[in-house]
Every structure is written in structure tokens, then in C-alpha cells.
Amino acid sequence: MTDERQAAEREATASTRETGFPAGFHWGAATAAYQIEGAVRADGRGESIWDRFSHTPGAIVDGSTGDDACDSYHRLDHDLDLLARLGLTAYRFSIAWPRIFPTGRGPLNEAGLAYYARLIDGLLARGIAPFATLYHWDLPQALEDRGGWLNRDTAGFFADFAAALGRRLGDRIAHWITLNEPHIVAYEGYLYGQKAPGKRDAALLAPVSHHLLLAHGRAVQALRAETPAATQIGLALNLTAIESATDRAEDVEAAALLDGLWHRWYLDPLYRASYPDDVQRALPLPPDLVRAGDLETIAGQTDFLGVNYYTRARVKAGVGPRPRILPPAGRRCTMGWEIYPDGLEPILRRLRSDYQPARLYITENGVPVADTLTASGEVHDDARIEYLREHLQAARAAIAAGVPLAGYFVWSLLDNFEWQLGYTQRFGLAYTDYATQRRIPKDSARFYAALAATNGATLDTSRDDLTPPSV
Numbered sequence: 001m002t003d004e005r006q007a008a009e010r011e012a013t014a015s016t017r018e019t020g021f022p023a024g025f026h027w028g029a030a031t032a033a034y035q036i037e038g039a040v041r042a043d044g045r046g047e048s049i050w051d052r053f054s055h056t057p058g059a060i061v062d063g064s065t066g067d068d069a070c071d072s073y074h075r076l077d078h079d080l081d082l083l084a085r086l087g088l089t090a091y092r093f094s095i096a097w098p099r100i101f102p103t104g105r106g107p108l109n110e111a112g113l114a115y116y117a118r119l120i121d122g123l124l125a126r127g128i129a130p131f132a133t134l135y136h137w138d139l140p141q142a143l144e145d146r147g148g149w150l151n152r153d154t155a156g157f158f159a160d161f162a163a164a165l166g167r168r169l170g171d172r173i174a175h176w177i178t179l180n181e182p183h184i185v186a187y188e189g190y191l192y193g194q195k196a197p198g199k200r201d202a203a204l205l206a207p208v209s210h211h212l213l214l215a216h217g218r219a220v221q222a223l224r225a226e227t228p229a230a231t232q233i234g235l236a237l238n239l240t241a242i243e244s245a246t247d248r249a250e251d252v253e254a255a256a257l258l259d260g261l262w263h264r265w266y267l268d269p270l271y272r273a274s275y276p277d278d279v280q281r282a283l284p285l286p287p288d289l290v291r292a293g294d295l296e297t298i299a300g301q302t303d304f305l306g307v308n309y310y311t312r313a314r315v316k317a318g319v320g321p322r323p324r325i326l327p328p329a330g331r332r333c334t335m336g337w338e339i340y341p342d343g344l345e346p347i348l349r350r351l352r353s354d355y356q357p358a359r360l361y362i363t364e365n366g367v368p369v370a371d372t373l374t375a376s377g378e379v380h381d382d383a384r385i386e387y388l389r390e391h392l393q394a395a396r397a398a399i400a401a402g403v404p405l406a407g408y409f410v411w412s413l414l415d416n417f418e419w420q421l422g423y424t425q426r427f428g429l430a431y432t433d434y435a436t437q438r439r440i441p442k443d444s445a446r447f448y449a450a451l452a453a454t455n456g457a458t459l460d461t462s463r464d465d466l467t468p469p470s471v
């Protein structure tokens with residue numbers, strides 16, 4: 001180890017002793033292109049499956065679309081300044097594939113790329129580390145027309161997209177996230193049909209998941225070939241605290257199966273180059289799906305695992321092999337999800353013991369609240385403050401237990417388009433007034449800014465004793 005690295009490690013340990021968070025811990029917020037950008041026809045952007053889906057009557061609960069969303073495409077400087085006012089040290093955003101390749105492949109659209117170059121340069125100028133996600137669900141519609149994720153070729157097109165971005169932006173991005181939540185793409189996009197492309201067929205789960213994982217593996221190779229050696233590449237999986245509702249053997253087994261379907265089905269190929277045997281009995285792999293070399297590609301070396309954590313699922317045996325998820329037992333948010341901070345630390349510890357990722361980030365965590373703007377223009381979101389506090393306390397406990405957690409990203413920077421729930425859910429640190437597109441930092445933004453400013457030292461400080469930075 002070099003002296004420099006030893007010094008850095010000593011400093012990290014000292015900081016961990018003081019605040020519970022290592023020096024250099026990233027305090028970030030996350031967004032996704034279709035949820036905030038709007039400007040869906042600007043500068044040559046092509047159509048995505050979310051444009052098509054959100055314009056399908058009945059698909060979005062409030063009849064809205066992402067056509068305008070938070071108009072972040074036109075308010076880029078303003079949003080960059082907001083990040084800087086909050087003092088965040090990292091920003092996770094996604095790059096819309098159809099802005100770069102309007103039909104998914106072919107000639108690169110320079111105007112679309114220029115937007116992300118401005119975003120990245122703007123972050124760096126403000127001392128904020130860019131974490132770029134390549135696929136946050138906005139597949140170019142032209143690729144969907146060729147079979148989308150059911151078509152193995154999509155993995156290759158995705159690798160080409162990754163290579164082009166690596167070539168053009170790789171000198172300025174130290175952290176890349178290939179995919180966001182392949183499990184949600186498969187289940188909500190292809191089994192339950194609540195999300196784009198809105199298909200409902202259990203037979204599609206295995207091919208879609210496999211092609212997504214293959215796309216990840218190929219994109220990692222493509223990025224490695226095009227980016228500097230120190231570049232960190234990972235992906236973001238959503239993990240749920242899955243618990244058996246009772247000690248009965250059949251319920252324990254059902255919980256293990258659900259953990260297999262939702263978690264190990266992705267983690268095992270990524271970290272062990274195999275699909276779990278027990279799950280294959282419930283979700284058989286069609287012949288010819290997994291070709292020679294695929295699993296080695298998928299399990300190629302990643303630098304970190306991103307964890308998106310929101311809630312718990314309590315499970316009982318169902319009729320036949322399908323696990324049954326019980327309605328939430330405790331506190332719930334406006335989306336109906338149970339608020340369950342106790343689930344986070346065990347998940348992080350389990351990832352470390354079962355899969356040993358070199359580094360972990362919490363790439364999403366947050367809560368929708370029925371926020372209202374007071375007459376004096378404030379948003380008192382105490383419930384969000386408590387949610388963030390409890391989850392960050394769990395994250396800190398995981399760090400104390402030796403989990404290599406290097407950062408945390410609140411979902412989300414702004415209230416935004418929450419997929420099939422439209423604009424009915426407010427997740428932001430800043431309130432979006434959609435009529436004027438004004439962003440109003442909520443009380444939680446001040447709470448979080450204090451954490452970013454002190455590397456977590458104010459985490460246990462009660463609200464009354466906290467003098468938060470003005471944002």
C-alpha cells in the first residue's frame with residue numbers, strides 16, 4: 001500500500017470514529033431522465049417506450065405523461081444550483097438512450113449528448129461527483145419494435161450505447177451504473193404490465209431478465225475498454241426486506257423462494273456466474289436462452305453494487321408454488337409501502353457475507369409524503385426527515401459492522417413523474433410546483449444539507465437543536 005493510500009485510510013477510519021461515516025462518503029440525491037427532464041421532442045430526441053406507454057389511455061393513474069415533467073432539460077442550471085445549495089457531494093442521474101441514439105442505434109445525436117456534457121461539466125464545476133445511470137427504463141421505441149428486451153440483440157445495442165458514452169464522456173465520469181432495477185423492468189414491465197412496455201406474460205420473465213443481465217455484462221466490457229482504469233462501474237438492484245410471516249416451514253420456504261425470484265435471480269449470475277437451482281424449478285430457463293459464455297460475461301468484474309431500498313414484504317405460502325405477500329403491518333407511506341428501516345442493515349450485511357461486493361452504495365432510498373406548501377412557501381415534511389434519519393442510522397450501523405458502504409442517494413432531488421402513478425407521489429427533497437416549475441426546498445432538504453455538511457455528524461441531533469444551513 002502506498003503512503004498516500006495509508007494516509008487516506010487512516011483519515012477514513014478517524015472520520016468513521018467521529019461521525020460513523022467514512023471520510024469521502026458521498027451524500028447524494030438521485031433522479032432519472034424520463035421522470036424529470038420533460039422536453040421529449042427537443043434537439044432530436046427519439047421516442048422511448050415510456051412516451052408510448054404514458055400516452056396510452058388508462059396507463060397512468062392521473063392521466064399524465066412525462067412530456068413536461070419537471071422541465072429539467074430547460075432548467076439545468078437552476079437544478080445544478082439547487083444541488084450546490086444543498087451542499088451535496090454526488091448526483092445520480094440517468095442518460096436517456098433516445099436522446100443519444102434516437103432509434104437506439106445508428107448515428108449519434110450530438111445535440112442530445114451536449115445536454116449531458118453540460119450537466120456533467122456543471123456538476124464538476126460545483127464539486128459534485130456525477131454518478132451516471134445508463135438505463136433507467138427509457139428504451140428507444142424503435143428497439144421495442146424489434147422485440148425490446150425479448151430480443152437478445154438489444155444487449156449488443158446497449159453495449160454500443162455504453163461504448164459511445166464511455167468514449168465521449170468517460171474522461172469526466174468516475175462512476176457508472178449500467179442498469180437500474182432489472183427486476184422491476186421484468187416484473188412490472190413484462191409480468192404485471194403496470195410499467196412500459198406493459199406486457200403481461202410470465203413466460204417473458206426469464207428472457208427479459210437474462211437479456212438485461214447480458215446487457216449489463218457487455219456494457220461493463222464496453223465501458224472498461226473506453227474509460228480510464230480508475231473508473232468505477234456497477235449496477236443498481238432493488239432489494240426488499242423479505243420475511244416469512246410465521247415460523248411454519250411452508251411460509252419460510254415461500255419467503256426463501258421469493259428472495260430467490262427477486263434477489264438471487266440477479267445476484268447469483270452477477271457474483272457467482274450461475275442461476276440459483278431452487279429458483280429454476282419455479283422459473284425454468286427456456287432452452288437456448290443462456291448461451292456459452294453468457295454467465296462469464298454477466299459475472300465480469302464490477303466495482304460496486306448499488307442498493308435501492310424502500311420497504312419490506314411479509315410472506316406466506318400461497319396456493320401452489322406462488323408466495324403470497326401480506327398487506328403491510330406497520331407504518332405506511334402514501335404509496336402504500338411499509339416504512340421499515342430495520343430491514344436495511346440486514347440486507348447490507350447479507351450482501352457482504354453472501355456476495356462480497358468490493359463496495360456498496362445506497363443508490364436510492366426515500367419516501368413519498370403528502371407534502372403541502374404553506375402560505376409562507378414552506379414544506380414541513382417531518383415524516384421524511386424521520387424516514388431519512390432512521391434509514392441512515394441503519395446504514396451507519398452497517399458501516400460499523402464492516403459493510404463497505406461508500407455513499408447514499410436520496411430518492412429524489414425533486415418531486416417528479418412517478419411512472420404509472422404520474423404526479424400523485426411527492427418524493428423530493430425539493431417540492432416541485434408544477435404550475436410554475438418552481439423548486440422549493442423542503443425541511444428535509446435542510447436536514448439533509450446539514451448531514452452533507454458535517455459528514456453525518458448531525459444525524460442524531462433532534463430537530464429543535466439543529467441549526468440547519470439555509471438552502
Ligand code: FCB
Nearest residue numbers: 032180181184238411418
Ligand atoms: C424505484 C425507481 C425510481 C423511483 C422509485 C420510487 O423503483 O428506480 O425511479 O420510481 O422507485
